[in-house]
Amino acid sequence: MPNQSIITFKDVVKEYDDQPILNHVDFEIEKGKFYTLLGPSGCGKTTILRLIAGFTDATSGEIYLDGKKVNDIPANKRKVNTVFQDYALFPHMNVFDNVAFGLSIKKMAQQKIVEKVKEVLKMVQLSGYENREISEMSGGQRQRVAIARALANEPEVLLLDEPLSALDLKLRTEMQYELRALQRRLGITFIFVTHDQEEALAMSDEIFVINKGHIVQSGTPVDIYDEPINRFVADFIGESNIVKGNMMDDYRVKFVGKEFECVDAGMRENEAVEIVLRPEDLEITAVEKGKLKVKVDTQLFRGVHYEIVCSDTDQNEWVIHSTKKAKIGAEVGLYFNPEDIHVMRFNETEEEFDARLEAYEEE
Amino acid sequence: MTTKKSKLFYFIPYSMWILLFVIAPILLIIYQSFFDVSGHFTFANYQTYFSSGTYLQMTISSVWYAFLITLFTFLVSYPTAYLLSKTKHKQLWLLLIILPTWINLLLKAYAFIGIFSSNGNVNGFLEFIGIGSKQILFTDVSFLFVATYIEIPFMILPIFNAVEEINPSYISASTDLGANAWQTFRRVIFPLTLNGVKSGVQAVFIPSLSLFMLTRLIGGNRVITLGTAIEQHFLVTQNWGMGSTIGVVLIAAMVIIMLLTGEKKKRGRKMK
Numbered sequence: 001m002p003n004q005s006i007i008t009f010k011d012v013v014k015e016y017d018d019q020p021i022l023n024h025v026d027f028e029i030e031k032g033k034f035y036t037l038l039g040p041s042g043c044g045k046t047t048i049l050r051l052i053a054g055f056t057d058a059t060s061g062e063i064y065l066d067g068k069k070v071n072d073i074p075a076n077k078r079k080v081n082t083v084f085q086d087y088a089l090f091p092h093m094n095v096f097d098n099v100a101f102g103l104s105i106k107k108m109a110q111q112k113i114v115e116k117v118k119e120v121l122k123m124v125q126l127s128g129y130e131n132r133e134i135s136e137m138s139g140g141q142r143q144r145v146a147i148a149r150a151l152a153n154e155p156e157v158l159l160l161d162e163p164l165s166a167l168d169l170k171l172r173t174e175m176q177y178e179l180r181a182l183q184r185r186l187g188i189t190f191i192f193v194t195h196d197q198e199e200a201l202a203m204s205d206e207i208f209v210i211n212k213g214h215i216v217q218s219g220t221p222v223d224i225y226d227e228p229i230n231r232f233v234a235d236f237i238g239e240s241n242i243v244k245g246n247m248m249d250d251y252r253v254k255f256v257g258k259e260f261e262c263v264d265a266g267m268r269e270n271e272a273v274e275i276v277l278r279p280e281d282l283e284i285t286a287v288e289k290g291k292l293k294v295k296v297d298t299q300l301f302r303g304v305h306y307e308i309v310c311s312d313t314d315q316n317e318w319v320i321h322s323t324k325k326a327k328i329g330a331e332v333g334l335y336f337n338p339e340d341i342h343v344m345r346f347n348e349t350e351e352e353f354d355a356r357l358e359a360y361e362e363e
Numbered sequence: 364m365t366t367k368k369s370k371l372f373y374f375i376p377y378s379m380w381i382l383l384f385v386i387a388p389i390l391l392i393i394y395q396s397f398f399d400v401s402g403h404f405t406f407a408n409y410q411t412y413f414s415s416g417t418y419l420q421m422t423i424s425s426v427w428y429a430f431l432i433t434l435f436t437f438l439v440s441y442p443t444a445y446l447l448s449k450t451k452h453k454q455l456w457l458l459l460i461i462l463p464t465w466i467n468l469l470l471k472a473y474a475f476i477g478i479f480s481s482n483g484n485v486n487g488f489l490e491f492i493g494i495g496s497k498q499i500l501f502t503d504v505s506f507l508f509v510a511t512y513i514e515i516p517f518m519i520l521p522i523f524n525a526v527e528e529i530n531p532s533y534i535s536a537s538t539d540l541g542a543n544a545w546q547t548f549r550r551v552i553f554p555l556t557l558n559g560v561k562s563g564v565q566a567v568f569i570p571s572l573s574l575f576m577l578t579r580l581i582g583g584n585r586v587i588t589l590g591t592a593i594e595q596h597f598l599v600t601q602n603w604g605m606g607s608t609i610g611v612v613l614i615a616a617m618v619i620i621m622l623l624t625g626e627k628k629k630r631g632r633k634m635k
């Protein structure tokens with residue numbers, strides 16, 4: 001069962017009114033994993049879901065579900081179900097009828113429908129809510145009804161379009177845990193859309209970072225966080241300090257006028273690059289112990305940490321997350337390890353990036 | 364405090380209108396219905412109404428024609444409203460459909476007399492294709508046809524609005540759950556437009572009960588409805604008491620229709 005791809009996009013292009021919305025999208029989705037499509041508003045996340053579900057047709061390219069080409073198969077014949085962004089629960093039906101909708105379309109026997117509805121409502125912890133009207137349910141409960149309605153059909157793939165965005169922070173965190181646990185328990189494939197990077201990092205097996213109709217980078221949360229392929233990903237996933245630099249040699253990089261040891265290699269000599277340093281990897285020390293010398297400008301208490309903004313003599317801004325307080329106006333040193341320096345090349349595609357990573361990691 | 368007062372102030376013209384032109388006339392009609400031709404208080408009018416076969420038959424025929432008109436109007440209007448909501452320039456199309464309602468009813472009736480008369484356009488066409496001239500005017504069919512034609516916009520409008528209000532993701536959701544186009548229509552779209560249909564039925568059925576101009580001009584008095592009867596009593600036989608009695612019955616019928624088709628305040632209609 002593992003490593004069997006359940007959804008494949010081959011060179012899929014989608015245009016609306018001759019405007020390209022998806023540009024040559026290729027990906028494979030494996031059975032039983034939790035995938036997240038992450039990207040800014042309007043980048044094409046919903047469009048990808050709509051293509052998988054069959055609500056819209058690809059302009060060109062091929063879409064496979066479970067090894068079968070489905071470009072010409074209508075939405076009601078595909079074994080995927082969707083949890084819509086606005087839930088789209090039928091307002092003229094109660095909870096039971098909503099959840100039973102797909103089953104009664106399939107002409108399942110009434111007795112079996114009752115059992116199945118009971119089972120899925122229990123799964124989403126809504127036992128006993130069968131006779132409630134949709135308007136009598138809270139936002140979080142509606143969301144669960146929407147999930148139950150989709151799950152009742154036993155789909156192989158569940159598509160979730162920003163299902164948590166309407167919930168408040170606490171409920172949202174709770175639902176993140178519940179969704180993840182549900183996916184593990186059922187073992188079906190989830191494709192989850194969000195533009196919240198923390199949500200993506202917390203929940204996913206794999207993240208596809210999308211920008212302007214392209215998949216910019218795909219990988220596990222840790223991979224993407226630690227090795228962002230370019231400035232867009234680095235900026236989008238977590239907070240970053242990004243500065244310009246030059247690759248002097250393998251494992252030697254120069255930025256803000258100094259040379260540092262790093263763990264990246266496989267680039268041209270003196271190639272212009274961008275450097276990412278994550279705020280939580282930077283450590284404030286005495287000036288003489290630091291690799292960089294900066295001045296503390298502002299400081300903000302964020303609950304778990306202080307967000308300290310410093311600047312160096314070249315007017316680069318450095319954001320640091322620290323559990324210790326700093327003194328505003330003080331000159332301090334910044335310390336970081338070679339592996340904290342992430343080097344990004346300009347215009348490197350994901351394949352080139354992966355190939356380079358593999359090449360020098362084998363050495 | 365001031366806002367409450369000013370709200371009350373804005374309410375004055377409306378309540379005056381209601382009082383003078385709705386409540387007062389109804390009370391007058393009810394009052395009038397208890398007097399006979401010579402001005403004596405009596406229950407005889409109601410007795411006559413409910414015991415004489417003529418009036419009951421008239422009532423049944425009124426209801427029957429109103430039902431037919433409503434039915435035909437619905438059969439034409441629902442698909443039209445539905446397709447209309449899918450077209451590109453829907454506002455323009457809607458305007459074209461509403462436009463005829465701005466023309467006076469009598470004018471339209473006379474236009475149809477011209478079209479349906481023995482040397483009108485329709486008969487001209489029938490002769491041209493070799494069927495030959497037919498009596499069209501003053502038949503039930505022409506009465507139903509014209510009445511339906513006149514009522515259609517009043518049915519299309521509320522249905523169109525109801526279709527427009529449906530969140531498109533309900534349709535996606537239905538398809539997603541395996542329903543084909545017909546199942547989606549029957550189980551999602553139609554139930555969600557039911558309130559529009561009810562408003563349309565109200566807007567058509569109730570006026571159709573008391574149509575009297577068309578019954579004469581197009582129906583040639585073959586179709587006698589309660590509306591015709593009221594007109595006759597007030598203008599010809601001068602039996603205002605009996606005319607008012609029929610009026611009261613009509614009002615009662617309307618109230619019943621309103622109650623039957625009225626929105627049962629079902630919780631959970633709207634969720635946005």
Ligand SMILES: Nc1ncnc2c1ncn2[C@@H]1O[C@H](COP(=O)(O)OP(=O)(O)OP(=O)(O)O)[C@@H](O)[C@H]1O
Pocket residue numbers: 016017021039040041042043044045046047048195
């Ligand atoms: N039916 C349509 N007709 C024309 N353009 C469309 C249509 N649907 C989507 N688009 C365009 O396609 C682009 C991608 O839309 P999509 O809904 O996939 O974005 P998204 O990534 O889901 O954004 P969000 O996070 O805001 O939901 C947008 O620029 C949008 O304007």
Ligand SMILES: [Mg+2]
Pocket residue numbers: 045046047161
């Ligand atoms: Mg979207």
